[in-house]
Amino acid sequence: MLLGTLIYGFINSCILALLALGFNLTFGISGVANFAYGAIYIFSGFLTWIILNSIGLPYLLSVVISILCAAIIGLLVYYIVILRVKGLALSEVIATFGLGLAIMELFRYFDFVGFKYTLPVFFDGSVGFGEVYVDYQRLFIALIAVGLTLFLYLFTRHSKTGLAFRAIAQDERTALTFGIDSDRIGALSMAFGAALAAIAAIVILPLGTIAVEGGYEVLINALAVCIVGGLGSTVGILVASVLIGYAQTFTANYLGPHWMMLVSLIAIAVVLTIKPSGLFSRQKELEERI
Amino acid sequence: MKRKHYEKSFFRVGVILMAFVFAGFFLSSCAKPEKEAELAKKVEELTKKVDELSKKNAELMEQIAALKKKVGEPIILGVPTSLGFLEGKEGLACVNMAVEEINAGGGVDVAGVKRPFKVVAIDSRGAEPGVPVADVIRAHKKLILEDKANFIVFGSFRSECAIACMDTVSQYKIPMILGTAMSPAMEKKVKTEYDKYKYTFRVCLNAVYLIKYLGGTMAHLNKQFGFNKVFIMNQDVAWARKTGDLMIKLVFDKMGWEVVGRQAYPTGASDFSSGLMKAKAQKAQVILPIFDMPQSGILVKQWKSMKVPALVAGFISPLAGPAAWNSFDQKIDGALNCIFEIGNVPCPKVPKSVEFYNKYQEKYGKPIEAGHSPAPAYEMVYILKEAIERAGSIDADKVVAELEKTDRMGAMGRIRFNDGHQVIYGEDPNEMAMGCMIQWLAPGERVIVYPESVAEGKIQLPEGLKSAK
Numbered sequence A: 001m002l003l004g005t006l007i008y009g010f011i012n013s014c015i016l017a018l019l020a021l022g023f024n025l026t027f028g029i030s031g032v033a034n035f036a037y038g039a040i041y042i043f044s045g046f047l048t049w050i051i052l053n054s055i056g057l058p059y060l061l062s063v064v065i066s067i068l069c070a071a072i073i074g075l076l077v078y079y080i081v082i083l084r085v086k087g088l089a090l091s092e093v094i095a096t097f098g099l100g101l102a103i104m105e106l107f108r109y110f111d112f113v114g115f116k117y118t119l120p121v122f123f124d125g126s127v128g129f130g131e132v133y134v135d136y137q138r139l140f141i142a143l144i145a146v147g148l149t150l151f152l153y154l155f156t157r158h159s160k161t162g163l164a165f166r167a168i169a170q171d172e173r174t175a176l177t178f179g180i181d182s183d184r185i186g187a188l189s190m191a192f193g194a195a196l197a198a199i200a201a202i203v204i205l206p207l208g209t210i211a212v213e214g215g216y217e218v219l220i221n222a223l224a225v226c227i228v229g230g231l232g233s234t235v236g237i238l239v240a241s242v243l244i245g246y247a248q249t250f251t252a253n254y255l256g257p258h259w260m261m262l263v264s265l266i267a268i269a270v271v272l273t274i275k276p277s278g279l280f281s282r283q284k285e286l287e288e289r290i
Numbered sequence B: 001m002k003r004k005h006y007e008k009s010f011f012r013v014g015v016i017l018m019a020f021v022f023a024g025f026f027l028s029s030c031a032k033p034e035k036e037a038e039l040a041k042k043v044e045e046l047t048k049k050v051d052e053l054s055k056k057n058a059e060l061m062e063q064i065a066a067l068k069k070k071v072g073e074p075i076i077l078g079v080p081t082s083l084g085f086l087e088g089k090e091g092l093a094c095v096n097m098a099v100e101e102i103n104a105g106g107g108v109d110v111a112g113v114k115r116p117f118k119v120v121a122i123d124s125r126g127a128e129p130g131v132p133v134a135d136v137i138r139a140h141k142k143l144i145l146e147d148k149a150n151f152i153v154f155g156s157f158r159s160e161c162a163i164a165c166m167d168t169v170s171q172y173k174i175p176m177i178l179g180t181a182m183s184p185a186m187e188k189k190v191k192t193e194y195d196k197y198k199y200t201f202r203v204c205l206n207a208v209y210l211i212k213y214l215g216g217t218m219a220h221l222n223k224q225f226g227f228n229k230v231f232i233m234n235q236d237v238a239w240a241r242k243t244g245d246l247m248i249k250l251v252f253d254k255m256g257w258e259v260v261g262r263q264a265y266p267t268g269a270s271d272f273s274s275g276l277m278k279a280k281a282q283k284a285q286v287i288l289p290i291f292d293m294p295q296s297g298i299l300v301k302q303w304k305s306m307k308v309p310a311l312v313a314g315f316i317s318p319l320a321g322p323a324a325w326n327s328f329d330q331k332i333d334g335a336l337n338c339i340f341e342i343g344n345v346p347c348p349k350v351p352k353s354v355e356f357y358n359k360y361q362e363k364y365g366k367p368i369e370a371g372h373s374p375a376p377a378y379e380m381v382y383i384l385k386e387a388i389e390r391a392g393s394i395d396a397d398k399v400v401a402e403l404e405k406t407d408r409m410g411a412m413g414r415i416r417f418n419d420g421h422q423v424i425y426g427e428d429p430n431e432m433a434m435g436c437m438i439q440w441l442a443p444g445e446r447v448i449v450y451p452e453s454v455a456e457g458k459i460q461l462p463e464g465l466k467s468a469k
Helices: A002-031 A037-055 A061-086 A091-111 A136-157 A159-172 A173-177 A181-206 A214-229 A235-253 A257-274 A281-287 B002-068 B086-104 B133-146 B157-170 B185-190 B206-223 B238-255 B273-281 B294-305 B349-364 B374-391 B394-403
Strands: A126-129 A133-135 B075-081 B108-110 B113-115 B117-123 B151-155 B176-177 B201-204 B229-235 B258-265 B286-292 B311-316 B336-339 B408-410 B412-416 B437-440 B443-452
Touching: A002 A037, A002 A133, A002 A136, A002 A159, A002 A181, A002 A214, A002 A235, A002 B273, A037 A061, A037 A091, A037 A181, A037 A214, A061 A091, A061 A181, A091 A214, A126 A136, A133 A136, A133 B294, A136 A159, A136 A181, A136 A235, A159 A173, A159 A181, A173 A181, A181 B238, A214 A235, A214 A257, A235 A257, A235 B273, A257 B258, B075 B086, B075 B133, B075 B374, B086 B151, B086 B349, B086 B374, B108 B374, B113 B286, B117 B133, B117 B151, B133 B151, B133 B157, B151 B157, B151 B374, B157 B176, B157 B201, B157 B238, B176 B374, B185 B201, B206 B238, B206 B311, B206 B336, B206 B437, B206 B443, B229 B273, B238 B258, B238 B286, B258 B273, B273 B294, B286 B294, B294 B311, B349 B374, B349 B394, B349 B408, B374 B394, B374 B408
Parallel strands: B075 B117, B075 B151, B151 B176, B176 B201, B229 B258, B229 B286, B286 B311, B311 B336
Antiparallel strands: A126 A133, B108 B113, B336 B437, B408 B412, B437 B443
């Protein structure tokens, strides 16, 4: 039982990290609020399903098209919605959250309801660790999560665009003096974040069904990981995912699954009270001190 | 000279013209009486014709009025359900199907006046996480007060909402027939305060009858394979909690089974590994799942991938319909699932269930996927039609009295209500309505395995599971 809890806790942590990566890139690193993140996640799942089942294109092609479409949606959201309220943090949150609600409810309106909306797994079968069996798809999720976290870490520290992402969050005016086009970078960050949400959806959703309500859960979990880890910190994301992931799994196994969702919410409340900048956000900590 | 000659000629012409004019006047004055007579005759004829036509018009108007009286105002059926859930969506489709059939046949005969049914549906969203009871009550009130619903059919998805709405329909005296909510608390209320709650009826299976089917299946598993250790996994909602409690109290404790563990999951949960690991660790031989949320199908996928050596036998709503085989990657082989009402699955030994199932598929171009609600939704419209016709009125009290006398052979078997206004379910389709247990077998077939009266085959253990005998 303990071995099972440890293995499934690790996988849960990887799922949380994967869910939070895109949100962290946009909101955490670039400071652009994208509260339609959960909706983009669900949109990507449904779009892949439609391309695969209704249009009949191959799975891999459907995946690529969905990721590209999610990125385009990210760009459009930036230029159509965010650009008009840029700088007003609360307005950005409200506008994107409202847009997210509209996207999700549209799927419900057009009858995307029921268990038939499932995506095929990339790898079928399972492997045993002692007496605990884990399916290949979960191991694949863990692999993708670790790989993407590493990529994001290197990208935001060693690439010109990645550094520009961080620059506009730290000080937009100073970034402008260095020739960084904050609008272009903001839009790119939205597109990257949306594409990461699509990747997360495509590898996580084959474990279950695509349900509209899932979008809300994704947003809460992503928010919890980013707040606990510290906005903008990739290492923070990793640590927070492990903390919350294991806390959720231990809670589900030893207290009961209904308490699982409370873990994320309690984590948000505790961190905001004790250390509002999160565990690893140096930049935000400095800003708060000033 | 010439001028005189012209004057004379003008004078003559003038005289002649005058003569013509006078002659004309004279002749016209002589002809007048004749023309007047003709005209008068014509007027008389036309007046007669007008009289005849107005008489005919009056007759036709009377006939139209009589016809209008015969095809009366529509009877409004309010349908407040969770359209975001498969059971709600297909339930409404079945209500519409029955209404179309009845209206095509002329409508409902209310004391000689043919009145059509009219459906007003509202997505009350009562099945969603958190169970928004207040919203569902508001949906009922809107249907009753704004849409002027005469009856509520297929109302209130969850029991929490249905029980709360019993007070609402009682306040406005609107008969309500339930098609999804399963808690036996509804019958208890009807029995204890009959005058207040007599307006509520239920056509679908309730938790008590579900326990009988599940208990019968467990007894069968014990007899056939010697299984006696069970792990219960249920959704954290009223009907599923109650079913779990009653299974322990009325079935497992009495049959000497060991309940090695129990785990409740909130609506919307999508990871069942914790419960499955516990079931495996506790060496459960049977896993009893009780779920009605779309995500619950994941449980079976995880059961297969985690290689838990226990038979899944219970109710998982996504596992009921024919699409489940492909939706769950053909990994549900061996799982036993309860179909709450036959008709939702065609049962060859009950021809009306096959007829209903095929009719649905023909109309909507796809088969029924829900294991709970579609057949009762269809039947309840006919039950209501028959009760109104017997009562000769849509007066609530009169219709309630007639609903209590229902005795009809339908898609679910024989339909009669008990004193708690619940349709009686049993094991003989000629005497009672019926549910059944199906087993998924390769290549994607649903085989009815229980009760024996309608069984098409015996329970088979999936690969990797061994009999304890």
